[in-house]
Amino acid sequence: MITQQDHLARILDLTAPLAVEEVPLAEALGHTLAANVMTTMDLPPWDAAAMDGYAISLEHFQPGTLPVTKTLPAGHTTPERIAPGEAAAIMTGAPVPAGADTIIPLEVFHEPSQSLPREITIDNIPKTDQHIRRRAEDTHAGALVAAAGTVLGPNHIGAIAATGTATVFTARQPSVAIISTGDELVAPGTPPDYGQIPDSNAPLVAATLTKLGAKPTQQLRIRDSQASLEHTIAQLEHTVDAIILTGGASVGAHDISNYVLSAWQHEDPTRAITFDTINIRPGKPQGFGLSPAGTPVWSLPGNPVAVLVSLHLFVAPGIAKMQRRSPEPHRLRVRTTKTLDTPKNMNYYMLATLNQGYATPLPSNSHLAVKMAQATGLLHVPAEVDGIEADQPVEYIAL
Numbered sequence: 039m040i041t042q043q044d045h046l047a048r049i050l051d052l053t054a055p056l057a058v059e060e061v062p063l064a065e066a067l068g069h070t071l072a073a074n075v076m077t078t079m080d081l082p083p084w085d086a087a088a089m090d091g092y093a094i095s096l097e098h099f100q101p102g103t104l105p106v107t108k109t110l111p112a113g114h115t116t117p118e119r120i121a122p123g124e125a126a127a128i129m130t131g132a133p134v135p136a137g138a139d140t141i142i143p144l145e146v147f148h149e150p151s152q153s154l155p156r157e158i159t160i161d162n163i164p165k166t167d168q169h170i171r172r173r174a175e176d177t178h179a180g181a182l183v184a185a186a187g188t189v190l191g192p193n194h195i196g197a198i199a200a201t202g203t204a205t206v207f208t209a210r211q212p213s214v215a216i217i218s219t220g221d222e223l224v225a226p227g228t229p230p231d232y233g234q235i236p237d238s239n240a241p242l243v244a245a246t247l248t249k250l251g252a253k254p255t256q257q258l259r260i261r262d263s264q265a266s267l268e269h270t271i272a273q274l275e276h277t278v279d280a281i282i283l284t285g286g287a288s289v290g291a292h293d294i295s296n297y298v299l300s301a302w303q304h305e306d307p308t309r310a311i312t313f314d315t316i317n318i319r320p321g322k323p324q325g326f327g328l329s330p331a332g333t334p335v336w337s338l339p340g341n342p343v344a345v346l347v348s349l350h351l352f353v354a355p356g357i358a359k360m361q362r363r364s365p366e367p368h369r370l371r372v373r374t375t376k377t378l379d380t381p382k383n384m385n386y387y388m389l390a391t392l393n394q395g396y397a398t399p400l401p402s403n404s405h406l407a408v409k410m411a412q413a414t415g416l417l418h419v420p421a422e423v424d425g426i427e428a429d430q431p432v433e434y435i436a437l
């Protein structure tokens with residue numbers, strides 16, 4: 039038996055960052071930034087109106103009627119100036135004319151209308167500096183917008199576009215082939231005969247990879263045969279960045295992944311695919327290493343909840359490293375609503391639902407695939423303890 043930490047360390051040792059490529063923002067969602075994105079301009083680039091209204095100068099201001107001498111829509115590209123005693127009609131987003139000290143919203147003077155008055159009447163002395171977005175209030179030229187290692191979400195893409203940047207440098211997204219092994223498996227949607235079950239692992243792995251920013255290229259189902267496993271991997275190992283198998287990782291006579299892959303040689307024996315029992319539950323039997331062509335291969339156990347746990351603990355960090363970002367999964371501290379009794383020396387992971395900082399464990403035997411649908415995350419009881427009392431802190435990994 040080896041520890042979860044040692045198994046993960048080997049995975050991180052044998053996975054390598056992929057090349058950096060320049061991609062248009064429109065294609066960058068879910069990519070990981072490989073370089074900092076900096077602004078080259080102030081934002082806002084100039085003082086701008088925050089309201090549709092009237093820009094006025096407060097120099098020598100006297101209440102009374104002011105002529106509206108200019109109309110300044112957003113997109114007005116000529117710098118303008120107003121003199122004391124003048125007002126300029128201005129639209130939200132337009133550059134504030136030089137000499138203007140404040141903006142008064144149009145509703146103060148009249149109903150919203152497309153035809154503007156020639157003059158406005160102001161009864162008292164307005165406050166200075168109202169409804170003006172100041173230059174560089176958001177960011178200034180040379181500042182960081184998003185750091186290397188950021189997984190680009192819609193919010194980052196919007197922010198980067200706001201600085202006038204059209205492309206970003208990101209790590210190439212790993213292409214990953216998924217192989218489900220097992221004579222009992224049929225495609226989801228095919229009515230199973232007695233003794234058969236739908237292949238739920240491949241869709242689970244594919245969906246997880248997509249969420250991690252990787253590209254699942256194919257989902258293959260193969261029978262428990264040495265020839266089909268060897269043939270399939272020989273075909274894939276030169277075309278994808280990683281391969282993930284499920285099933286056959288344990289020690290049963292038909293657990294071919296273990297028997298076939300652990301017999302493979304690698305020119306550097308420390309990189310060969312090895313199988314170990316890990317001090318975690320579920321997900322105890324795990325295989326990992328490089329195929330003869332040097333492609334990382336994860337061989338996960340077949341039980342669906344074991345696959346889910348393995349994806350979070352062992353696949354996600356390796357896929358993150360390939361994309362040049364932190365391999366740490368996002369762990370929270372929450373409290374458990376129930377006492378968790380677990381034997382020592384094993385890390386226990388349980389399906390759980392989180393509600394207002396309190397997690398409730400679900401039945402979590404590793405074959406209970408449908409229970410995954412009720413879970414929002416995984417609770418972790420570490421190997422060092424034999425349980426956690428109700429109401430005490432516990433680590434939680436969001437799904």
Ligand SMILES: Nc1nc2c(c(=O)[nH]1)N[C@H]1C(S)=C(S)[C@@H](COP(=O)(O)OP(=O)(O)OC[C@H]3O[C@@H](n4cnc5c(N)ncnc54)[C@H](O)[C@@H]3O)O[C@H]1N2
Binds near residue numbers: 220237239285286339
């Ligand atoms: N004698 C021992 N038996 C087992 C041990 C052990 O240490 N000694 N470990 C158990 C544990 S723990 C696990 S986990 C499983 C792992 O088994 P395998 O990785 O060899 O997986 P299979 O036997 O192929 O399948 C296990 C289970 O999962 C179902 N399965 C497989 N693939 C899929 C799929 N694509 N979609 C849905 N379900 C799948 C399969 O039908 C089995 O029920 O070994 C224990 N045994």
Ligand code: MOO
Binds near residue numbers: 318322323343
């Ligand atoms: O590792 Mo198995 O998934 O413990 O049941």
